[in-house]
Amino acid sequence: MTMPFYVAPEQVMKDRAEYAQKGIARGRSLVATLFADGILIVADNPSHSLHKISEIYDRIAFAGVGKYNEYDQLRVAGVRHADTKGFTFSREDVDARSLANLYAQFLGNVFTHEMKPLEVEILVAELGADGRSDQLYHIAYEGTITDENRFAVLGGDAETIAERVAAGWSGTAALPDALRATVTALGGPGRSLGPGDLEVAVLSRRNGRRTFRRISEEEISAVLSSEEPTGNAPSRQEPVAGSDAEAASSSTDDGAAGDGSEPDPPK
Amino acid sequence: MALPIFPPTEDPGPDFASLLRRSGLPARHGDVPIPVRHATTVVALRFADGVVMAGDRRATEGHAIAHREMEKVFPADRFSAVAIAGAAGFAVEMVRLFQVQLEHYEKVEGVSLSLEGKANQLAQMVRQHLPLAMQGLAVVPLFAGFDLRRRIGRIFTYDVTGGHYEEADFQATGSGGRDARTTIKLGFKDGLSRDDAVELAVQALYEAADEDSGTGGPDLVRGIYPLVAVVTEDGYSTVPEAEVAERFAALIERRQTEYRLRGTVTHGGGEPT
Secondary structure, three states: OOOOOOOOHHHHHHHHHHHHHHHHHHOOOEEEEEEOOEEEEEEEOOOOOOOOEEEEEOOEEEEEEEOHHHHHHHHHHHHHHHHHHHHHOOHHHOOHHHHHHHHHHHHHHHHHHOOOOOOEEEEEEEOOOOOOOOEEEEEOOOOOEEEEOOEEEEOOOHHHHHHHHHHOOOOOOOHHHHHHHHHHHHHOOOOOOOHHHEEEEEEEOOOOOOOEEEEOHHHHHHHHHOOOOOOOOHHHHHHHHHHHHHHHHHHHHHHHOOOOOOOOOOO | OOOOOOOHHHOOOOOHHHHHHHOOOOOOOOOOOOOOEEEOOEEEEEEOOEEEEEEOOOEEEOOEEEEOOOOOEEEEEOOEEEEEEEEHHHHHHHHHHHHHHHHHHHHHHOOOOOHHHHHHHHHHHHHHOHHHHHOOOOEEEEEEEEEOOOOEEEEEEEOOOOOEEEEOOEEEEOOOHHHHHHHHHHHOOOOOOHHHHHHHHHHHHHHHHHHOOOOOOOEOOOOEOOEEEEEEOOEEEEOOHHHHHHHHHHHHHHHHHHHHHOOOOOOHHHOOO
C-alpha cells in the first residue's frame, strides 16, 4: 500500500497557476477599449471562423484568450444564460455584471476543485445605457474579476501591450483612429499586424437594438491603409462610418418591433 | 441563476426551446385563459425585391372587440417576418420564442439559419401546440422572408398540425383570409413593384375587413391602420404609418366616388365598424 505524497496547498495552487499562465501566455493577445461610439475589441487572430470575440446579447460582448475549446464553452454558456434570462424576465434585465460574476464563480470553482484549471482569460463588455457607463469586466483563469475603466488587455504579453495602449489612449477617438491606435499597440514595435491577422468587433451605440457588429477585413484594411493619425481622410473612413450608419438603420428596424410582445423594446 | 453548462451528452446545442426545458423552465404555460382572443386577417405576397406582409389590428373576444391596436406582424429576425392568426396569447408567446430561437441559434452557431430552416423551426413549434389547438386554441402563423441564398422572397403557410407549405406567390390566413386572398388573386402579377405590392396588401385588408366582422379596417377616428412590413435584401422594415394611412384614404375616396356614381346612398363610405 503506497501513501500519496503530501503536497502543501500553497504548492498545489502555485503549480496550477503556473500551468494556466503558461497556457495563456502561448496564445495571442486581445485589447478592448472604449471609443467615441462605444467599445472596440481587437484580437490578434489569424482565423476567420474560430472567433475570439462574439456577441452575447443586445449590449454585451464576450472575448476570450487561451484555449479555444475552453473559452468557447464559456461563451456558449453566456449566450444561454443571457437568452434565458431575457426570455424569462425582460431584455432590460440582462446585465454584464451578473454574467461576469457567474463566470468568475465558475472559473474559481474549476481552479480550486478540478485537476486542471481552465487556461483562459475572458472579457465581458457591456455598452452602457440609460446613464450607466460602459463596463469592461476582465476575468482571469482563477476567477479574479477586475472592472476596467478605460481599456483591458488579455493574453500573454498583457503588461507591455497595456503600456502601449495607455500611451495613445483616448476615450473620445472616432472608430478609425481608435482602431489604428489599438492595432499599433497590439502589434508593438517589432510586429506590424495586417487586416488578415486581426479580428475586430464593436459594440456601437449607432447599431440599434443589437449593438454588436463585426468589422470586415475590407473595412479594416481601408482604415489601416489610411495612415493619417487624426481622421482627415474622409474617403477612406467612409466604409466604416457608412456601414455603421447602415447597420444602425437596418437594425433599428430590426428592433422596431423587437421583442414580440413589446411594442416599444429597448433600443 | 447558475451558469448553464451541460455535460456533452445532455447539451441542448443551439436549440433555445430545448435549453428552456433542460433549465426546468416551461416554454409555455399550461393554464388556458378563457375567453380567448382570436386574431384575424394577415396577408403575404411576393414582389420583385422580396415580400410584403400585412395584418389588421383587431383582437376580439367572442363578439366584442378586445383590443384595437394589436400588432400581428413581427420581424422574426433581420430577413424574415412572421404574422399570426389564432389565439392571441399563445400566438404572441410563440412569436417571442421563435424570435429568441433564431437569435440564439445565430449567436451560438455564428451563422444564421437558412430560410427553410427557420420555416421548419416554426413548424415544430406549431406542431407542439397541437394539443391546445385540438381544444380550440389554434395558432396559425404565416412566415415570409428574403432567402439570401436564392435571392428571392419566399412565403410559407402552416396548418394547425404543423404542416407547412411553400406558397408560390401569395397567401392569407385568419377569419378574413378568404376575402383577402381573392382580392390579391385578382390583382396579382409577377414582379410587382414595391408600391403596387403594398397597395394590393392594403386593398386585400380593406376587403377582408369589409366582409369579416373579426377583421379591423382602418380606424379613421383613432388613426389606427393595419401594419404593413416589407422584407427585402436590405432586411425587414415597416411601411411608415403615414403612407399606409394615405393609401387607405385614397382607397376609401375611390370607393365613395364609385358609390356616388352608382347613385347608392353611402354610409361612411362602406367603412367597417
